[in-house]
Amino acid sequence: MSTPSTEPATVAAERVRRDGGVVARARRFAGDRVALGSLVILLVLLVASGLLEWLRPQSATQTSADLLRAPSFDHLLGTDELGRDLGLRLLVGARSSLEVAFGSALFGLLIGVAVGLVGGYFGRWIDAVFMRMMDLLLAVPMLLVALVVVVMLGPSSINVVVAIGVASVPLFARLARASVLEVRERDYVAAAKAMGAGSPDVMVKTILPNIVGPIIVQFVVTSASAVVVAASLSFLGLGVPPPAPTWGAMLHQAQSFLFDNPWYGVFPGIALAITVLLLDRIGKGLERAFGTRGALDAMAGSS
C-alpha cells in the first residue's frame, strides 16, 4: 500500500507548481464547458429559489381554486390537489433539496475524514475497529441506513441531514484512509515528524492538504446520491416534514392523482433527475481538474 516516494524534492516541488495551485485547477475546470455550464445552472437555480422565497414567501403554499390543472400560462407547470402552483413549489423545493444534500455530504465529510485520518495514521486496533464499523455501513444500502437513523432520531430537517450524513460517512472514511496510507511514508511527512511535529499537526497540516482534491470530488458525488436518498425518504413520509415542499413528498402525493393530472407525477421527477445530472457533471469536471479518479459510480447504490 505505502509506496515511499523516490522523487527528488525539487522535481516534486516543480510538479506541484505546474499542475497544483487553485488557479490552475479552476482554469482546468472552467475549460470543461459541460461542467462549468452545470455549475452555473445549479447556482442560478439556487439563487432563483432563494429569491422567490425571500420576495414571495407564500408562493409555495398559496392555494387557489384551480385544482390539478395541466400546464397553462397561469400555472406554467400546472397545479396540485390544493391548487398550489407546481412550478413555484418545485423551485422552492430545489433549495431544501440541495440544502439537505450538501448538509449531509458535509456531515459525512467531517466525520468520515476524521475517522479515516485517525484510523489510517495510527493503524492497529483503532483502524481495525473503525474499518469494521465502516464495513457495516457500506454493506447496507444508504437508504436503509438513513431510514433506521431517522426512525431512531425522529423526522426533522436536521435529523434527515444527520441520517443521510451517517450513511455517507464510510465513503469519505475509506477515501481519507487510503490517501493517508499512501502519503504516510512519504519524505515530507517524515521530515515534518523529524522536525518535531506532533500527530495532530502531521495529520491536519501535512497530510490533509494533500488529499483535498479527491475529498472535494467525493463531496459532490455524495451530494448527488444524497439528493436521491433525501427524495426517497420524503417519498416514504420520513423526510423533511411538511409544509416545506420536497420533491419526494410531491411525488408521493401525485400518486393519488395520476388520472387527474399526469404532469403532477412527471415534473418533480424531472427536477430530481436534472439536479442529479448537474451534480454528476460538476463532479466529473472536478475529477478531471484534480486529476483524481473518484468513485463516481458509487452512485450505483444510492436508491
Add this chain to the structure above:
Amino acid sequence: MRAYLLRRLVQFVPVLALATVVIWAMIYALPGNPALVVGGTDATPEQLAAITARMGLDRPLPAQFATWLGHAVRGDMGSSFISGRSVTSLIADRLPATVQLAVLAMVVVILVGVPLGMAAALAPRSWLGRLVNVVLAFGLAVPTFWLGILLILALSIQFNLLPAASVFVPIWQDPFAALQNTVLPALALGIPPATITARFVAASMSDVMERDFVRTARAKGASERVVVVRHALRNALLPAVTMTGVQLGHLLGGAIVVEVVFTYPGLGRLLYSALSSRDYALIQGIVLLAVLIFLVLNMAIDILYAYLDPRIRMG
C-alpha cells in the same frame, strides 16, 4: 484460497456482531422509556411495570442483550405490537413476494443491460450507440420510485396494459397472472441497475475486442457475428455478470420504495408500514434480516472474486 476464506470469515464475524448490537440498541436509543414505546402512551403504571418485567428491562444491559440475541438466533424476534403476530411469521409471509420480485428484476438487469452495453461497445459512433450513451447517462439520475410512477403513467393509465397496483401471485401457481403483476415493479427496480451493468459490459467488451485472440479469430476468417458471440462475448461477460451480483444488494434496497409505489406486498412494504406505525419489534426483525442478507451477499461476492482472480487472495 483456504487462507483467504478464513481471513474473510474472521472479518465477517465482528461486523455481524456489531450489526446485532446496533439493531438491538435501536429501541434503547429512542427517546423515553422502551416500556412506554411498547405499551403506548396510554398504558397504566401497572401495565408499564408488567411490560418492564416481561421485557427484562430491570436487568443489566449485557444480560438483556444476551437474552435478545439468544431468542433471535432461534428465530424468535418477538411479536408485532400492532397485530400481535410473531415477527418471524410476518416476515415469512412476505419473503416469497420479495424474492420473486428480486429474481425478475435481476432478469431485467441482464436482458436490458447486456444488449445495451454491447450496442454501446460495438457501435459507439452509430445513432444506436449514441442513443444508448444518453440512456446510460440518465440511468443514474432517475430514482427508482419516479421510474415506477412513469411506468404506471405510460403502461397502466395511458394504455391500460398492466395493473398499477400489484398483488402477489406465486409464479408456480399462475405464471401469467404472476408476470402480469410483477413485471412493472421488476422493470422499475431493474432498469436503473441495468444501466450500470451496461456500462460494465461496454467497458469489458471494448477491452476484449482489442485482444489478440479476437484478432486471431478474425484472421482465421470467422464472421463478425461468430467473433462477437463465440469469442468476445463469453470473455467479456464474466466480469460484468460478477459485477451484477454486487448490484443485487442495492436492488434489494430499492425494493423498499418500489414496493410502496406499486403497493406490492413484499418485505419492503412490510418495513414501510412498520416504520409508519413505529412497530419496533417488526422493524428490528426486518432490518436484522436485511443486514444479514447484505453481509452474506458481500462476503459471497468477495469470495467469488477471489476464486476467479487469484491476485485478490494475495492482497
